[in-house]
Amino acid sequence: MTTYRAPVAEMAFTLRHVAGLDRAIAEGLHGDLSDDLVDTILDEAGRFANDVVAPLNTIGDRHGTPLKDGVVTMPPGYREAYRAWTEGGWNALPGPVEYGGQGLPILLNAACIEMWNSAAMAFGLGPLLTAGGVEALSRHGSEALRTRYLEKLVSGEWTATMNLTEPQAGSDLSVMRTRAEPAGDGSYRISGEKIYITWGEHDLTDNIVHLVLARLPDAPAGTRGISLFLVPKVLPDGARNALVCAGIEHKLGIHGSPTCTMVYDGATGWLVGEA
Secondary structure, eight states: OOOOOOOOOHHHHHHHHHHHHHHHTTTTTTTTHHHHHHHHHHHHHHHHIIIIIIHHHHHHHHHOOETTTTTTTTTTHHHHHHHHHHHTTTTTTTTGGTTTTOOOOHHHHHHHHHHHHHHHHHHHHHHHHHHHHHHHHHSSSSHHHIIIIIIIOOOTTSEEEOOOTTTTTTOOOOGGOOEEEOOSSSSSEEEEEEEEEEEOOOSSSOEEEEEEEEEEETOOOGGGGGGEEEESBBOSSSSBBEEEEEEEEEETOTTTTTTTEEEEEEEEEEEEOOO
16 A cells, blocks of 8 residues: 655645745735645645555556546545545635635645655646636636636646547647637637547546637647637537546556547537637
């Protein structure tokens, strides 16, 4: 069984005396945050990483994330751990207060992320991608998208992904082919294939919010022609969107993380930010 002990004391020292958290607290940059509260959060995060997350590492690596008929089955213990994670408020730690988050510094959350990923990276990658989705929507999403999706992403009731890479493109996004066709009602129809999508499909939440890079019909060539779209697994009316996980990549060390090939076949999405 995997063992891990979070270096809480070293992390606290680094946050205070290297990264400048003490100074930021003294200058009132983080509201009511105090040294005692920082210590409490780090101690509790360490216990959760040690006792709940770390045991998942070996289990996830041996079980993997089998795919059958478009459905991914997560390793044993993941569902219970993820429920404890959300109920403990860990997903909401850096989230915007107006959507149910705790509004704590990203710097403090970075130390917690280090614990989750060190204990079991296959588990920690899912919340990490969701945090990125929250950040993108908070800064660039329309009011309608923020109202519809942020509260459940911040709480962890839903998870988020980022869809960039394609089979023919690799890391060269300038030759990306996924397209977005305007539907005439403010939404778009997304078609294309994405690979290496972390936590692209799983059975831990009722919905997954995919952030997908795609091209509009009149988009210029190269990276300047890329736009970002929110494409949920389940649409607001409860219908399943036209997207599917078509395969699982088996990556050394993170077999417990579903690394998916995602296929979009005219899936409904909405523009995030400007075209």
